Amino acid sequence: MNKEQIDIIGDNHISSNVDTPMRANAFEKSNDEKIKNIQHYFGKIMEELGLDLTDDSLSGTPYRVAKMYVKELFYGLNPENKPKLSVFENKYDYKKMLVEQNITIDSACEHHFLPITGHAHIAYIPKDKVVGLSKINRLVDYYSHRPQVQERLSLQILKDLQVTLNTEDVIVMINAKHLCVSSRGIKDKSSFTTTLEYGGCFKEKSFRDDFFKIINQKMI
Ligand SMILES: Nc1nc2c(ncn2[C@@H]2O[C@H](COP(=O)(O)OP(=O)(O)OP(=O)(O)O)[C@@H](O)[C@H]2O)c(=O)[nH]1
């Protein structure tokens, strides 16, 4: 795949400060080549830690980890895996807030490669287009499956939905726990992180307040 093709199927041409920093030749190698190389290097890390790779429980770990990185945890680094977001004409002329809340966040922190887990709450006010509900969840899942910082994750979801839905009126809130804060370093088990990004009418407090009221309501 050349650079131009990557741009076309990339992150909807969102501005570069929101893009995940990628090497120019990031897509030259196939998944199989990447898995083979990561398997080699991860085996070296294990050896360096003093582990015996001839042990039958450890011998498959370098391959398992490599496959997990490329195909599972970080599948969202490859724009070819971006979900197709089916949008429909807003025939019913629904012009109020639509909230998709409690969307699972399964991500990884780019500083320590440890899990970030939590929930995203997203709302938008449709103009001419509406999107299939599950596509919002799929988009969150896609951008989460990259090494991330929570701020960039929130912005990537926001910008993408604004382009897809042809409206600035989108709000994205994420509450998440970072294992790099809870299980190492400061080891704070109780803190969690909230990020909030929004545009359009959500710049007005009354719209944000409505959103907060809805996401705080008792779950069905
Ligand atoms: N802003 C932001 N910081 C994050 C996120 N995930 C992890 N971090 C932080 O990234 C920082 C990296 O700081 P460094 O001082 O380079 O790394 P460190 O020595 O491992 O830091 P400690 O966690 O304080 O031990 C840490 O403070 C992490 O808590 C995130 O999503 N957003």
Ligand SMILES: [Zn+2]
């Ligand atoms: Zn971290």
